[in-house]
Amino acid sequence: MAGYDDRDGHIWVDGKLVPWRDANVHILTHALHYASSVFEGERAYNGKIFKSREHSERLKRSANMIDFEIPYSIDQIEAAKEEVLKTSGLSDAYVRAIAWRGAGEDMGVASARNPVRMAIAAWEWGAYYGDAKMKGAKLDISKWKRPSPETIPSHAKAAGLYMICTMSKHAAEAKGCSDAMMFDYRGYVAEATGANIFFVKDGEVHTPDPDCFLNGITRQTVIGMLKDRGIKVHERHIMPEELEGFEQCWLTGTAAEVTPVGQIGDYNFEVGALTRDIAEAYEKLVRE
Template identity: 80%
Template structure:
């Protein structure tokens, strides 16, 4: 499948019904379009099975509550919708996007309690998020923006509004020939990339930021558990930017990114080493098990 995302063959699940891909539309006065009242999940299906599917569905409902938006579907109903959409599109290896948002209704100001909460599921084929960087290592810019304090926005929600600075930062990175950008948080600590968590390796041990101002990714949690099972020491801690000079390896994790090695962040360089490759290969085996 290729081409514009609004002009493809296939089916999209919307509010309980499968509709033709090109007919999956919303009104221009949809609240989410104006005020970012939307949450979503990015998932991958491997060999017909969505990895950590139920955890993603559970997090979607939590994200909705965090932005004061109760999603009127249960986890079981969301699970069934995802399976139905995969089947309708004849896909077994696919990216899965579940999105909930406040639609058009009686409210069109900041408040939107009278507007219906809607839900959709779309699936499509999507290869390596960072292209050939998965083999040779991604190159990252350092974003000019910082991840916000949890006192200013619900950082634990996978919410559309939190991605505004991600888009700005990734555009700036791509203009410099980079694959992505790395954020610091509001305190100046290393935070995350625009759509992935970050890990560093030094002396056979792994270091990763505490998710106290960033999304605690499902893939992140999976990788930490995997590393511990392998006997690798994992330090979840605050990391200062200058510490990157002493780290030997670096990799990103996320549903789209999977496990992607990093070769450079700003002026800091890293080798695509054995531990990173082992984690990447182990994750690939796990999701296809």
């Protein structure tokens, strides 16, 4: 597969489709220097983006949280995504929408005079964790912690918030792991680098309270599925020492979908019946 800068096709940029290789920005783009960008990762199944409008709404909210306004309405963003998906010729695809402060009159921390730009691309992308969807992912435990909401807009899907996620995942991959689990600034279990986390004990599900990290759209979908099945879901603070007592574990995210976890650090988990049931039910739901 060619690099992401060297492919055929088109990317929607600022209201029009441009050839993939020409979808570039200036080196003095503000977002490149100061991380002033927000994005969404979405999946299309059978030609339809799952929870598309919810993603578009979150993109707009994320921009507001980091102090800029995307110059397109929800309806315009939805139409642009449909255009990109149709042009791509893909039925199943990963869709990336991104908005950022571009190059303009300002080139310092402040950038109020710079234009806000937006782009949407789509490409084919299989299982995020490869064969982990069958045997269970192996996770490292990151040395980096999700920061306090007093220090960052923790509920924005903003590029800058992923810096420690990238570092954590690189460290995990160097150890032969698929990903890393992160604690929050208080020491509670938080999430993986790009996915929310769930645990099972005695037939009930436990998942961290997303009070300082992203409350994922897939996370919310899966909680709804569990409740529809009459399964009790505890959204709460989870201490590290509780990991030893959990029987099953899985990750959720648009890219990850529902991925079983077999190991976190020294803790092992069964890829059990509930995990498989939810993974299979989610796969069916997104294709309805």
